[in-house]
Amino acid sequence: MTIEAQIQQLRDELNNYNYKYYVLDQSEISDFEFDMKLKSLQDLEAKHPEFYDENSPTNRVGGTITKNFNTVVHDYRMYSLDNSYSKDDLLAWEQRVKKMVDGDVFYTCELKYDGASISLTYENGVLTKAVTRGDGVQGDEVTANIKTIKSVPLKLKGDYPEKFDIRGEIVLPFDGFNKMNEDRIEIGEEPYRNPRNTASGSLKLQDSSEVAKRPLECLLYTIIGRNLNIQSQIEGLQKARDWGFKVPSAAKLVHSIDEVFEFIEYWDVHRHDLPYETDGVVIKVNSFQHQDELGYTAKAPRWAMAYKFKAEQVSTRLNEITYQVGRTGAITPVANLEPVELAGTTVKRASLHNADQIAKLDIREGDEVFVEKGGEIIPKIIAVDLTQRPADSQPTIYITHCPECHTELVRQEGEAQHYCPNYNGCKPQIIGRIQHFISRKAMDIDGLGGETVALLVNEDLIHNYSDLYELTKDDVLPLERMAEKSADNLINGIELSKQVPFERVLYALGIRYVGETVAKKLVKHFKYIDAIAEATEETLVNVDEIGVKIAKSVVAFFQSDENKIIIDRLKAFGVSLEISVEALANQSDELAGKVFVVSGVFTTVSRDELKKMIEDNGGKVGSSISSKTSFVVAGDKMGPSKRAKAEKLGIEILSENDFLQLLNV
Known part of the structure; x- marks a missing residue:
């Protein structure tokens, strides 16, 4: 047998032992035998570096030092879940679901493990990237640390998609946590407070070999990607198991809300027997087609609900x-x-x-x-x-x-x-507004954090967020803990923020009641900051989803002389205060006043793309068919009761091609 073949055989054996022990809880060889095989592989790899493989089981022991974790944008946003605390909450959710989708609705019930959320990316069966949840839009890349966790497969088995993301929780079992604390107490160190925070902190350790010493586990629960050929949540969980992931066996397909309650009642008692922390149950609509139909709010999927234990x-x-x-x-x-x-x-x-x-x-x-x-x-x-x-x-x-x-x-x-x-004279308000302005979902200014903002205000270097654009390197270098490179990063980050699109800038201004969704609505309708500033309450309430409270707040903000000066300064500094030419080119009023309900499976464009086309052209996407619905865009597998309701109300049903022709696409 060649050296290369020996190395590959050892890798295959060790990967298989790891999988059986850490995923299936089956031990086939002793720890000593495993360590001897690992040592043999390490010796062979050291003598023959030409056969290096970054996914070799020898890399599980860590050793990579990461001083700065790169911020990475998620390919698919990591949403939060809406929480429920009673059966009444779940019954109300079920009613909302059944109003929006056709046919029988089944649910997948899963335990909600209390750990640190992670998103793993696999390409051609190999782990290529691991990113923390962050703010849901972007997080920190911690791939080197995740590779040390034995229950995370470095290479997959079986028939897997070419590329996909899989989400889960990094948890620290009670036994491992208690052993870590025993060791710390023995050497006179303070014990860790709880498994969840310890697991979360482990992901950001700079030395991956230290992470490898911690008995972390990764429990997976959601697969995301294109062309997955998976029809439901419960099928996706089984596929993940087949590919080599550790998926908790507690997950169960149920056929009614009563069975959901039975699952909750069982685990409210038996959760205390589990080896990990858990604080509730996650209920998901099982069918992926139904999930597509239900879609998302600004913060959470409509097709899932987290029930929190008392x-x-x-x-x-x-x-x-x-x-x-x-x-x-x-x-x-x-x-x-x-x-x-x-x-x-x-x-x-x-x-x-x-x-x-x-x-x-x-x-x-x-x-x-x-x-x-x-x-x-x-x-x-x-x-x-x-x-x-x-x-x-x-x-x-x-x-x-x-x-x-x-x-x-x-x-x-x-x-x-x-x-x-005292809007302009109360220091915590000033600091808070600037901290909001620089936050990730707003201007996302790299190199500038909340503590630095407070320092800048307390040193009288800035008095509002427009002052940021006048800062120089010499201004910030004297600040506490500000090194030359940090100062460069801060000034560069401020300069780059001028490229942030208008809807995020409007959100960043911190107008009361104007969140991300409202900011997008206002930008889409008015397109320029001056048009928003000149709008009356009456004009504003005519904008989709803008009520009197929001309208009054927007008018009051732009009537302030101080705010007018700040806006003028932001314009002069080159901050984006109007919709981009590219975004404007994709918009029209062709569908203005029309309400569309989208139902079924689409082939030429995705459901989200189709909804965006409707909104970009002035139309509104409705969640359910009613007398206010103008058109139903029907894809394959549209539910028969929806079709019957549309026909009864005399609503025109468009195919996917009909709709695209309507827009001359």
Whole structure:
């Protein structure tokens, strides 16, 4: 046997042992025998570097040093999931689903593991890229670290697509976590707080050999890509198992919402027997065709819902109530607590939301309070233990003036929160607005973070976000922890942000109630910042999905003299404040006033492309057929009840080709 053949045989054997042990939980040889084979392979590879393979099992031990993790845009966005906390929530979701799709709806139920989300890319059966979730649009590439996790296949088996992404959770089993903490305590180190945070932190370690020492696992749950030849979620999970991925066996196909409830009730009890942390159940519409029909909101898929198990509660002392000022001037009261362990973390603070919540629960300093950490990241106080209230306790009097600039607070009719109206003079508001401006979903200025923004404001180098474009390298070099290269990156990042498209710039301005979706609607309708600035409330509310509250906020923003000056400065600096020529060329009003419902499977263009064409040409995409529907665009496998409803209402049904001809495509 040739040396190359010996090397390949050892690689194949070790990969197979790894798969059986870490994915199938089957041990075929002893640890000693495995280590001896691995040592033989390492020796052969060292003597014959011409046969190097980056996916050799010897690379599982790590050794790559990554000082800076590259930011990578996901090929397919990683959405969040909508959460539910009761059966009523799930029943309401089921009703929404059944209104939008035809035929029987089945569901895949999966456990929601509490780990660090990851997206793995495979090309021709080989792992090429691993990226953290980040903000869902882009994340950090951590490929070298992920390759050290034994349950992540470096090469796939069987009949797999040419290219696809697979998403999952990096978790740290309880046994491994406890062993890590035993070792740390033995050498006098502080123990890690909880498995989830430890797993997440492991992905960003600079030395991959340190990651290799941690007993991390990767549990996969979603395949994404083109031409996958997979028809459903449950089929996709089985395909992933066949290709060599570790897919939890708890996943189950059910045929009704009652069976969903049975799954939830079973695992609400038996989750405590699992080797990993889990905090709920994810319910997905099983059919991929149905998933396509349901689509996404701005933040989450309509075809999935996360049911959260009942939150853990503890009691502790509320030592003090303090107040924070947000970028919009909103005041948030915060409970400063006697530190207490809750759901694996030490809790020291909890949100009190607003004055009404404090009054409703009669929360006072010195109270023994019950704290809950459920679906929310920030713990909240849910009740007061009145039996332990001190005799000299005094009711909480909500503050009347801003804790930062001492301006008298205002509270508009119908609003839950108090606000500081000192828009241009309250430092936390200024810092918060600039931090929002530079954030990833807004201007995404590389090299500039929230702490640096605070430094720039506190040093009087900037007073609003337009001042960023006047900064020089000499201005920022004296800042704390600012090296020459960091200063170059910051100035270059600011310059590159001038290329950010108009809809993201409008979102970055921080107009109250104008999120990503509203910004896109306004840009599509008005196309230029001046047109938005000159719009009246009446004009604005005529724009799709723009209500009176948003309209009032937009008008107020552009009536401000300070904001007018800032906008003029941004124009002068070359920031994009109008729709691009390319985007404009793809838009028309040809379908204005028309409502389309898209149903079925399409071949020439994808469903998302078809919807974008409708919107780019002035039309509106409806979620279900009604008397307001102008056309139904029907692909293959359109549900019979949808077709019958369209025919009953006299709505014209267009084929895919009919629609493309309508637009002369």
